Amino acid sequence: NEEILRKPDWMRIKLPPSSQKIEHIKSTLRKNKLHSVCEEASCPNLAECFNHGTATFMIMGAICTRRCPFCDVAHGRPLALDPDEPRKLAQTIKEMNLRYVVITSVDRDDLRDGGAQHFAECIREIREHSPQTRIEILTPDFRGRMEQALEVFRETPPDVFNHNLETAPRMYRLARPGADYKWSLELLRRIKEMHPDVPTKSGLMMGLGETNEEIVEVLKDLREHGVNMLTLGQYLQPSRHHLPVKRYVPPAEFDQLKEVAMELGFSHAACGPFVRSSYHADLQAKGEEVK
Ligand code: SF4
Numbered sequence: 678n679e680e681i682l683r684k685p686d687w688m689r690i691k692l693p694p695s696s697q698k699i700e701h702i703k704s705t706l707r708k709n710k711l712h713s714v715c716e717e718a719s720c721p722n723l724a725e726c727f728n729h730g731t732a733t734f735m736i737m738g739a740i741c742t743r744r745c746p747f748c749d750v751a752h753g754r755p756l757a758l759d760p761d762e763p764r765k766l767a768q769t770i771k772e773m774n775l776r777y778v779v780i781t782s783v784d785r786d787d788l789r790d791g792g793a794q795h796f797a798e799c800i801r802e803i804r805e806h807s808p809q810t811r812i813e814i815l816t817p818d819f820r821g822r823m824e825q826a827l828e829v830f831r832e833t834p835p836d837v838f839n840h841n842l843e844t845a846p847r848m849y850r851l852a853r854p855g856a857d858y859k860w861s862l863e864l865l866r867r868i869k870e871m872h873p874d875v876p877t878k879s880g881l882m883m884g885l886g887e888t889n890e891e892i893v894e895v896l897k898d899l900r901e902h903g904v905n906m907l908t909l910g911q912y913l914q915p916s917r918h919h920l921p922v923k924r925y926v927p928p929a930e931f932d933q934l935k936e937v938a939m940e941l942g943f944s945h946a947a948c949g950p951f952v953r954s955s956y957h958a959d960l961q962a963k964g965e966e967v968k
């Protein structure tokens with residue numbers, strides 16, 4: 678039995694008391710039967726993000742065709758797509774008055790285009806309902822379906838394209854069994870090539886057993902593939918059935934890695950114990966605009 682690492686002091690934060698705005702957002706979500714990653718992953722940043730008018734939605738259901746042992750999403754055979762989801766999502770975003778949204782999904786290896794078309798429909802509907810809202814998509818790798826997915830995004834690019842490498846290549850067998858490091862890098866490169874003005878972004882978790890040197894190598898690979906923005910956060914074990922936390926990376930090391938990232942030429946790097954893929958996404962994108 679692997680001993681569970683005790684959380685260091687820097688990992689303990691108190692959630693601020695829930696505000697009216699947060700309650701409003703939560704009840705709007707309930708009413709429209711939509712899922713936010715913020716709530717479902719019990720994200721420690723929820724209050725902060727909702728108060729900023731930012732949220733992350735999960736589309737195409739809550740059942741994934743893959744099973745990554747760090748991830749808390751259920752796996753199995755997904756349900757058919759809800760063709761009305763893009764409209765419902767767009768209406769909810771309008772009602773919630775969100776300024777910046779992140780749209781993500783489970784992996785849908787069962788769909789011919791991996792769900793790219795559904796992402797695009799969501800983008801179109803949101804733009805129609807809330808032209809001011811900026812849209813970041815955090816996509817699966819579209820493994821085996823890259824051409825179909827690229828074709829879709831050629832017509833309908835998001836404001837920010839995000840795809841997470843999650844960890845160093847040595848850790849893939851353990852942490853991302855259905856994925857391929859090079860494939861993911863290639864997806865990011867091709868999107869950038871197609872839409873040079875759309876910022877690309879990727880995220881990594883720390884504490885799975887990788888070394889900081891390996892992370893630096895990944896950062897270099899990302900820059901070589903044109904990726905503009907980075908998120909680097911601490912992995913937290915969702916339950917005892919998931920991969921254990923091997924190490925809690927101290928804040929000072931995150932700061933050092935951020936310095937390395939900026940030297941490598943990322944336009945924005947959010948690095949810290951609580952950073953998530955969508956953390957301060959709105960502020961990051963703003964930084965991108967003034968670049
Ligand atoms: Fe939601 Fe992302 Fe903010 Fe967490 S960091 S609350 S998942 S938007």
Ligand code: SF4
Pocket residue numbers: 741742743744745748749750752782783784
């Ligand atoms: Fe979780 Fe994504 Fe892996 Fe599916 S592909 S199990 S949603 S990390």
